[in-house]
Amino acid sequence: MSDSGVADIRTVACIGAGVIGGGWAAYFLSRGLRVRAWDPAPDAADRLRRIVDAAWPALTDLGLADGADPGAIETLPTAADAVAGSGFVQESAPEDLELKRSLLAELAAAAGPGVVVASSTSGFPMSDMATAAADPSRLVVGHPFNPPYLIPLVEVVGGTETAPWATERAAAFYRHLGKSVIEMDRELPGFIANRLQEAIWREALHMVAAGEATPEQIDRSITDGPGLRWPVHGPCLTFHLAGGEGGMAHMLDHFGPSLKAPWTRLDAPELTSELRDDMVAGADVSAGGRPMADLVAERDRAVIAVRRAVAAARGRA
Amino acid sequence: MSDSGVADIRTVACIGAGVIGGGWAAYFLSRGLRVRAWDPAPDAADRLRRIVDAAWPALTDLGLADGADPGAIETLPTAADAVAGSGFVQESAPEDLELKRSLLAELAAAAGPGVVVASSTSGFPMSDMATAAADPSRLVVGHPFNPPYLIPLVEVVGGTETAPWATERAAAFYRHLGKSVIEMDRELPGFIANRLQEAIWREALHMVAAGEATPEQIDRSITDGPGLRWPVHGPCLTFHLAGGEGGMAHMLDHFGPSLKAPWTRLDAPELTSELRDDMVAGADVSAGGRPMADLVAERDRAVIAVRRAVAAARGRA
Numbered sequence: 001m002s003d004s005g006v007a008d009i010r011t012v013a014c015i016g017a018g019v020i021g022g023g024w025a026a027y028f029l030s031r032g033l034r035v036r037a038w039d040p041a042p043d044a045a046d047r048l049r050r051i052v053d054a055a056w057p058a059l060t061d062l063g064l065a066d067g068a069d070p071g072a073i074e075t076l077p078t079a080a081d082a083v084a085g086s087g088f089v090q091e092s093a094p095e096d097l098e099l100k101r102s103l104l105a106e107l108a109a110a111a112g113p114g115v116v117v118a119s120s121t122s123g124f125p126m127s128d129m130a131t132a133a134a135d136p137s138r139l140v141v142g143h144p145f146n147p148p149y150l151i152p153l154v155e156v157v158g159g160t161e162t163a164p165w166a167t168e169r170a171a172a173f174y175r176h177l178g179k180s181v182i183e184m185d186r187e188l189p190g191f192i193a194n195r196l197q198e199a200i201w202r203e204a205l206h207m208v209a210a211g212e213a214t215p216e217q218i219d220r221s222i223t224d225g226p227g228l229r230w231p232v233h234g235p236c237l238t239f240h241l242a243g244g245e246g247g248m249a250h251m252l253d254h255f256g257p258s259l260k261a262p263w264t265r266l267d268a269p270e271l272t273s274e275l276r277d278d279m280v281a282g283a284d285v286s287a288g289g290r291p292m293a294d295l296v297a298e299r300d301r302a303v304i305a306v307r308r309a310v311a312a313a314r315g316r317a
Numbered sequence: 318m319s320d321s322g323v324a325d326i327r328t329v330a331c332i333g334a335g336v337i338g339g340g341w342a343a344y345f346l347s348r349g350l351r352v353r354a355w356d357p358a359p360d361a362a363d364r365l366r367r368i369v370d371a372a373w374p375a376l377t378d379l380g381l382a383d384g385a386d387p388g389a390i391e392t393l394p395t396a397a398d399a400v401a402g403s404g405f406v407q408e409s410a411p412e413d414l415e416l417k418r419s420l421l422a423e424l425a426a427a428a429g430p431g432v433v434v435a436s437s438t439s440g441f442p443m444s445d446m447a448t449a450a451a452d453p454s455r456l457v458v459g460h461p462f463n464p465p466y467l468i469p470l471v472e473v474v475g476g477t478e479t480a481p482w483a484t485e486r487a488a489a490f491y492r493h494l495g496k497s498v499i500e501m502d503r504e505l506p507g508f509i510a511n512r513l514q515e516a517i518w519r520e521a522l523h524m525v526a527a528g529e530a531t532p533e534q535i536d537r538s539i540t541d542g543p544g545l546r547w548p549v550h551g552p553c554l555t556f557h558l559a560g561g562e563g564g565m566a567h568m569l570d571h572f573g574p575s576l577k578a579p580w581t582r583l584d585a586p587e588l589t590s591e592l593r594d595d596m597v598a599g600a601d602v603s604a605g606g607r608p609m610a611d612l613v614a615e616r617d618r619a620v621i622a623v624r625r626a627v628a629a630a631r632g633r634a
Binding site: 018019054055058061062095122123145146147150151152153155180182184186188189190191192193194195196197198199200201202203204205206207208209211212213214215216217218219220221222223224225226227228229230231232233234235236237239241242244255258259261262263264265266267268269270271272275278279281282283285286293296298299300301302303304305306307308309310312313314 | 336375378379439440470505509510513516518519523529530531532536537539540541543544545548549554556559561579580586588592599602610613615616618620621624627630
């Protein structure tokens with residue numbers, strides 16, 4: 001199954017009409033695809049209509065594909081009906097393992113040859129979800145971020161029974177649609193971004209529970225603090241810059257001991273020389289060979305622009 | 318000491334000529350203040366010059382105060398010399414507890430009546446740093462984020478011996494200069510934002526150490542994922558939106574069990590009804606009474622603008 005084949009996919013089945021399923025539907029429609037939807041809720045068609053309508057101005061602002069039609073969505077009476085004739089299946093059912101197991105088995109059985117069934121699960125490994133499927137080879141995790149019509153990231157990872165063609169095809173399809181795809185080598189509960197996000201969330205809950213900070217202080221500490229850097233440089237590159245001219249190597253060699261400080265309830269890993277070297281090499285990859293001064297200038301330009309962008313967006317509220 | 322008095326502060330002593338101390342100096346200069354600096358390094362004046370020069374285009378772009386002069390900085394031979402005649406003292410020495418203790422004692426002794434000595438420490442509680450000072454009443458933590466000339470957040474918190482006038486005056490001064498100030502009620506190692514940031518960082522180090530993700534994947538999972546939401550909505554308001562129309566209450570009642578899932582190495586706190594109610598009330602404060610549809614529209618506008626802002630800033634690299 002070659003990558004180029006994904007351009008032939010013209011219809012996607014969206015299973016689930018919640019915030020994520022509806023957001024996916026809006027995104028697929030904006031890329032000029034047709035959507036065949038299903039959800040057991042009696043008002044599923046209305047819900048999807050509302051989600052697509054709410055998202056369409058943003059999608060129009062970002063730029064629609066030729067032929068994009070917010071009306072090109074049909075809600076079918078059964079999941080199998082939605083899958084019939086679809087070139088890709090995106091499952092966004094509630095986060096319930098037993099439900100996912102039986103639903104994914106049904107979707108895998110209904111899908112045509114070469115059709116990938118991707119799950120939007122925010123945390124279950126596919127190896128745990130695929131157990132009821134007669135043929136789990138086409139089952140892949142394709143985990144988006146809310147809202148799926150705006151946030152580019154999609155984490156793609158298969159289970160032990162997933163065929164390589166299926167993960168490759170899912171990644172190629174999402175990339176073809178303009179998504180930023182991370183293909184993970186191995187399964188990990190919560191994948192990557194949700195583990196990081198959940199670490200923040202748990203520390204925040206601990207602080208509120210202990211009376212150390214209010215939710216409002218926590219929110220502002222991010223929006224007016226490190227949150228302004230994260231759209232441009234992730235946590236590793238951020239600490240690379242924190243090391244000054246010496247970058248990540250200086251940061252780890254100099255501030256390594258502060259890893260032992262009682263910040264957060266998350267225990268620090270042992271900073272072995274191997275981990276240190278992996279982090280330094282990783283920062284070089286993230287930096288793309290650019291000198292520190294360029295990275296700093298990029299960050300400064302971006303933070304200013306982000307501050308203005310957010311202020312303008314708030315002002316229009 | 319009334320808040321209005323802070324407008325009379327025309328000169329700030331900047332102790333330490335590293336990335337943080339130099340960044341503070343650049344910011345104070347951009348607000349039209351004069352800076353008296355000190356650092357034991359023989360090339361301190363040159364370092365400060367380079368940092369101020371590098372920051373000045375960004376500060377000019379953001380808008381300088383009347384009379385702002387990048388040359389209004391003088392490097393003095395001793396810390397006491399720098400403090401003499403200054404209306405506010407910002408200490409940004411290396412993160413070494415013994416060094417901070419003796420330096421803060423010296424600065425407190427040298428400062429004139431009503432002058433606050435604020436420490437940029439990224440994690441030490443003032444009660445631990447103030448132990449050598451004859452009069453610790455004016456010693457306050459004023460923790461900025463890198464770069465201090467661009468990131469608005471400053472966390473302000475006193476130690477057990479700090480006088481209320483000192484924390485109030487520090488907060489008023491930073492606000493007068495345009496900073497986003499969080500006044501903490503109690504001391505907490507790492508304060509708020511660094512605890513949250515460090516939780517992410519530790520989880521990232523664990524993932525790299527375990528071979529689960531590369532630093533580049535970790536960075537992209539943030540920049541192309543949740544990092545795009547964090548400049549506009551912090552972690553609590555983000556999860557409020559994730560709850561759909563039911564907001565934080567629905568999110569906690571529905572997804573509470575997934576707190577038990579093995580995402581991140583950070584143990585989840587017990588989701589007591591009290592914590593649940595505190596989070597729901599806090600989300601209402603953060604939301605400022607705005608209906609969910611307004612919050613979603615604000616997020617969407619902001620995420621689009623942030624994506625464009627970052628893309629433009631990168632394109633100019």
